[in-house]
Amino acid sequence: MSKVQLVQDNEEFEVKIGDSFFTLSRVPAEEATKMLRKHTKKVPGQSEKEIDHVTFNREYRERIIRSWREVDGDPPCTIQNKMRLPNDIWMEIQTIAGAANIEELKAKEAERGN
Numbered sequence: 270m271s272k273v274q275l276v277q278d279n280e281e282f283e284v285k286i287g288d289s290f291f292t293l294s295r296v297p298a299e300e301a302t303k304m305l306r307k308h309t310k311k312v313p314g315q316s317e318k319e320i321d322h323v324t325f326n327r328e329y330r331e332r333i334i335r336s337w338r339e340v341d342g343d344p345p346c347t348i349q350n351k352m353r354l355p356n357d358i359w360m361e362i363q364t365i366a367g368a369a370n371i372e373e374l375k376a377k378e379a380e381r382g383n
Contacts, residue, residue: 281335286361289343292335295366304328327352330359333366 276297283292296304308325309318330351337346344350354362 284365286358286365289358290338291362292337293333293362293366294335296329296332300332301329304332330354333362 276295278297278300279294281292281294283290285291304325305320308321308328310321312319327348331348334346334351337343339345
C-alpha cells in the first residue's frame with residue numbers, strides 16, 4: 270500500500286459516525302481554493318474582502334457529504350438537512366474528510382465491520 274495518498278476528484282468512502290453511515294469525499298486543495306474565492310466578495314466601502322461563510326459552508330458540505338443511509342425514518346440527504354447536522358457530527362466529518370491517509374481510514378472502518 271502506498272504511503273502517499275492523493276485526493277481523487279471522484280473518491281467516496283463510507284464511515285460510521287454514531288449510529289449513522291455517511292458516504293464522504295475529500296476535497297482537492299485546488300477545488301477548495303476555488304470555492305473559497307467564489308464566496309469571497311469585496312465589501313462596499315472597504316478595501317478588504319469578506320468570506321460569505323454561509324454560502325461557502327453550504328457548498329463545502331454539499332461536496333464532502335455525498336450521502337447517508339436513510340434507515341427507519343431518517344431524513345433524506347438534502348442540502349437543507351446537511352446544514353442542520355449537529356456541530357459535533359460536522360466537526361467529525363471535517364476531521365475525517367481531511368484525513369491524510371484515506372486508505373488507512375478505510376482499513377479501520379473495514380475492521381470495525383462498517
